[in-house]
Amino acid sequence: MFKNYLKIAWRNLLKNKGYTLINVGGLALGMAVTLIIGLWIQDELSYNSYYKNKEKIAQIYQSQTFNGETGTGPAIPRPLEKALRDGYSDNFEHLIMCSWTNDHYLKYGEKSISRSGNYMQRVGPELFNLQIIKGEKDGLREINSIMLSESTANALFGSEDPIGKIVRVSNEHDMNVSAVYKDIPFNNSFNDTDWIISWEKYLANNEWIRNAEDQWGNNSFQMFVQIADNTSIDAVTRTIKDVKKNLNEDTAEFNPQIFLFPMKDWYLRSSFENGKQVGGRIKYVWLFGIIGAFVLLLACINFMNLSTARSEKRAKEVGIRKSIGSQRGQLIYQFLSESFLVVLFAFFLALLIVLLSLNGFNELARKEISFPWGNGLFWLVSLIFILFTSLLAGSYPALYLSSFRPVDVLKGNFKVGKYAGLPRKILVVVQFTVSVAFIIGTVIVMQQINHAKNRPVGYDKEGLIQIPTFSQDFNGKYDLMRTEFLASGAVVEMSSSSSPTTRIWSNRGGFTWEGKPEGFQEDLAWTEVSPEYAKSLNLKIVEGRDFSREYATDSLGVLINETAKKYLGMPDPVGKFLKDDDEEDPNPPLKIIGVVQDMITQSPYEPVKQGVYVYDRYNNSSYYNLRLNPQQSANQNIAVIERVFKEHFPAIPFEYEFIDAEYGEKFASEERIGTLSGIFTALAILISCLGLFGLTSFVAEQRKKEIGVRKVLGASIFNVWNMLSKDFLKLVIISCFIAVPIAYFIMNGWLQEYPYRVILKWWIFALAMLGALAVTLLTVSFQAIKAAKANPVKSLRTE
Structure with a gap:
């Protein structure tokens, strides 16, 4: 019987090729969007699935309160390690100190590359479940050992066996390759960890880290743990939350709260606001999940509308079937079979669309999603997806068509009823409500991105590059390199800094100054720079003066930005001092010599x-900042700079970053979301228009005799167009008035997450409404004008 249902369904589909094409094409687009979004969501939700003990792994976080505002982050003091090991060891299976991910130059023979990695304590590789390919599992047992990722080992050694080979790190230390581990997959934390060196080596190389052993106020470290099997992350958090406050009086005023931040939340729920977890990328998972569901719903609505609109043409078929004994259930199965066949064709077409577009989608979304051909769960979900979509798309037409009374149909008394078209109208309103809301949302997202992009940066990022200086080879050579670069003609100014131009790497407090309020807890972004820093960035001095090599006292000078002037409560800061409030071992006071214009170094x-x-007195530079010669091309300048660089640092790979490109990365996440939303919105509108096109063509065909009579009686093309178009325009106008308040409520809530945000303006909503009306007019007009221009003789010939 099911075979007969499919045969009849196939014949009906072939008989009405136009409607079949619209149904299959619309459903395929909707299903393709849903599949791609589903693969994206699955990738997001499976982040960090590589780690075997994911549910037991956490990072130590702390919250501290400054002047009533609580900030939260992973930076912790080094003494916390000893406190947790000594007093709370029963709560942990593993506890490791780990450096921040940083770059080092790795050299073997004549080959030198730059790779990022971490210093870790000995059990780090076990904690993060590294898959050892060659060498020792306990690869950090020796202080001079280095573990390499597979891709890094291949880049350095090629076909040679790397185990036991000597790698020179940052041209300073010779390290023995003890192990090679499989690259950590892309969608995991530490996927950019290409090398691992022992924590003991980190201590041996850096005196400031050794000195931080008892410095509770120095939050420059991070720690990861695996909790014991007999406890939970929440329980351990309750146990250790006040450990820092209890052990150190100096930091107790900031009310430090220590807690475990579980690995399962690192990627999707990493945002904190005033000490409370408030979500993160999970909002995008929900956003795209909702978009996928609505796009599929739009495609299903098309099927429902076109099927019910053609009900009169199939009324006699239903009547005859019922009169010869067909039960209503059988008719329902028949129509659901047609729905299943359409959905099945649409699914295979959707698979083709996904396969053709997946590479482009990966590039756009910055993903490495592969199609899960061998995943049985995927195909099971796909089957459920096909059956669900078949029911969703075919249930209403099946129930509606199977309800016709055979007597009325066969006597010719069948009427669809005054309100028969109401469900179709409601579905069209739903379609365009969703589409208009999508348009408004996409426009506001792009407006917010452009609003931040157009914000004054505070410095001239065009023609500015930075070169990392992560090696002691650079120590003491700044003045020489500045002279060489300026003499080359490729650089017009150069400076050095302890942080990149587009980030803040260090924050400090512990100062007093004239007029400081009682109990004020300062938190200042701290950057050590060479005297030419402001000149190289074209950073404007708004008060006082810049650093000068002519004044020896400037070695204890400091520039502050305009925000710091207000923050410190100094109406006239030039000449004032920032004094160290450490009475036992105070540093010399810093004299404020000038105020610079605010520059964006964090999120725009x-x-x-x-x-x-x-003033950088201790040569703490991490970057050279070079202003390129504007009279020459960038490529010409870079070639000259590389030649000069290689003359002085032949063993170090030449690397550089354009500041404008680095700054542009701050918008990358929002831009990806905006672009993807725009694409999905365009597809939603296309799907809605396909349905509207099909409905218009059906209405035009249904009323062709009426149109013929009107034309014979003198109706113009405009009159016919107006008659066919106005009903659809009314529905779209209703959709607009429903969509606008919904979109306003949702997008206004989304914008509240951004302190620096665009103001919602009426023209955004008006533009979306006009756009929806214009698209509707274009879609409807094609069929309306075609019907209006048809020869009335053909339609009236049978009368």
Whole structure:
């Protein structure tokens, strides 16, 4: 019987090729969007699935309160390690100190590359479940050992066996390759960890880290743990939350709260606001999940509308079937079979669309999603997806068509009823409500991105590059390199800094100054710079003066930004001092010699942070900042700079970053979301228009005799167009008035997450409404004008 249902369904589909094409094409687009979004969501939700003990792994976080505002992050003091090991060891299976991920130059023979990695304590590789390919599993047992990822080992050694080979790190230390581990997959934390060196080596190389052993106020470290089997992350958090406050009086005023931040939340729920977890990328998972569901719903609505609209043409078929004994259930199965066949064809077409578009989608979304051909769960879900979509798309037409009374149909008394078209109208309103809401949302997202992009940066990022200086080879050579670069003609100014131009790497407090309020807890962004820093960035001095090599006292000078001037409560800061409030071992006071214009170093969606720029007395530079010669091409300048660089640092790979490109990365996440939303919105509109096109063509065919009579009686093309178009335009106008308040409520809530945000303006909503009306007119007009221009003789010939 089912075979007969499919045969009849196939014949009906072939008989009405136009409607079949619209149904299959619309459903395929909707299903393709849903499949792609489903693969994206699955990739997001499976982040960090590589780690075997994911549910037991956490990072130590702390919250601290400054002047009533609580900030939360992973930076912790080094003494916390000893406190947790000594007093709370029963709560942990593993506890490791780990450096921040940083770059080092790796050299073997004549080959030198730059790779990022971490210093870890000995059990780190076990904690993160590294898959050892060659060498020792306990690869950090020796202080001079280095573990390499498979891709890094291949880049350095090629076909040679790397185990036991000597790698020179940053041209300073010779390290023995003890193990090679499989690359950590893309959608996991530490996927950019290409090398691992022992924590003991980190201590041996850096005196400031050794000195931080008892410095509770130095939050420059991070720690990861695996909790014991007999406890939970929440229980351990309750146990250790006040450990820092109890053990150190100096930091107790900031009310430090220590807690475990579970690995399952690192990627999707990493945002905190005033000490409370408030979500993160999970909002995008929900957003795209909703978009996928609605796009599929739009495609199903098309099927429902076209099927019910053609009900009169199939009324006699239903009547005859019922009169010869067909039960209503059989008719329902028949129509659901047609629905299943359409959905099945649409699914295979959707698979083809997904396969053709997956590479482009990966590039756009910055993913490495592969199609899960061998995943049985995927095909099971796909089967459920096909059956669900068949029911969703075919249930209403099946129930509606099977309800016709055979007597009325066969006597010719069958009437669809005054309100028969109401469900179709409601579905069209739903379609365009969703589409208009999508348009408004996409426009507002792009407006917010452009609003932040157009924000004054505070410095000239065009023609500015930075070169990392992560090696002691650079120590003491800044003045020489500046002279060489300027003499080359490729550089017009150069400076050095302890942080990249587009980020803040260090924050400090512990200062007093004239007029400081009682109990004020300062938190200042701290950057050590060479005297030419402001000149190289074209950073404007708004008060006082810049650093000068002519004044020896400037070695204890400091520049502050405009936000710091307000933050410190100094109406006239030039000449004032920032004094160290450490009475036992105070540093010399810093004299404020000037105020610079605010520059964006963190998120462009956030207010500028109060910052100080200190004369670099101890050669703490991490970057050279070079202003390229504007009279020459960038490629020409870079070639000259590389030649000069290689003359002085032949063993170090030449690397550089354009600041404007680095700054542009701050918008990358929002831009990806905006672009994907725009594409999905366009597809939603296309699917809605396909349905509207099909409905218009059906209405035009249904009323062709009426149109013929009107034309014979003198109706113009405009009159016919107006008659066919106005009903659909009314529905779209209703959709607009429903969509606008919904979109306003949702997008206004989304914008509240950004302190620096665009103001919602009426023209955004008006533009979306006009756009929806214009698209509707174009879609409807094609069929309306075609019907209006048809020869009335053909339609009236049988009368």
